[in-house]
Amino acid sequence: xxxxxxxxxxxxxxxxxxxxxxxxxxxxxxxxxxxxxxxxxxxxxxxxxxxxxxxxxxxxxxxxxxxxxxxxxxxxxxxxxxxxxxxxxxxxxxxxxxxxxxxxxxxxxxxxxxxxxxxxxxxxxxxxxxxxxxxxx
Numbered sequence: 339x340x341x342x343x344x345x346x347x348x349x350x351x352x353x354x355x356x357x358x359x360x361x362x363x364x365x366x367x368x369x370x371x372x373x374x375x376x377x378x379x380x381x382x383x384x385x386x387x388x389x390x391x392x393x394x395x396x397x398x399x400x401x402x403x404x405x406x407x408x409x410x411x412x413x414x415x416x417x418x419x420x421x422x423x424x425x426x427x428x429x430x431x432x433x434x435x436x437x438x439x440x441x442x443x444x445x446x447x448x449x450x451x452x453x454x455x456x457x458x459x460x461x462x463x464x465x466x467x468x469x470x471x472x473x474x475x
Contacts, residue, residue, distance in 0.1 A: 361395075368395050 376383030
């Protein structure tokens, strides 16, 4: 009977195996590989910098993953803060809605005042024309 080896290396693409090996050792291993790449042949180091940037390998670890998940779900994981945040956002939305209603009433009042002024001026002009017409006749 055969026993399974303690560490089974993933088979397949050697680049994927290297990536898995570096991921298992953490951010320090990625940085060491990048520095070694620059020392051996600078395009290798540059390629590793670009890969680490686009694959988000600069911040490996649980805290980064939990922060990413909380950003995607909109929660921080702290229920008291999340409740406070939701309440504050609701209040701010209510204040914004009230302020927009106030601005709308202000615009309507201004429009009405301008229209009333226009109608008064028009009425005065027509009265002057009537006065001029009766005086000339």
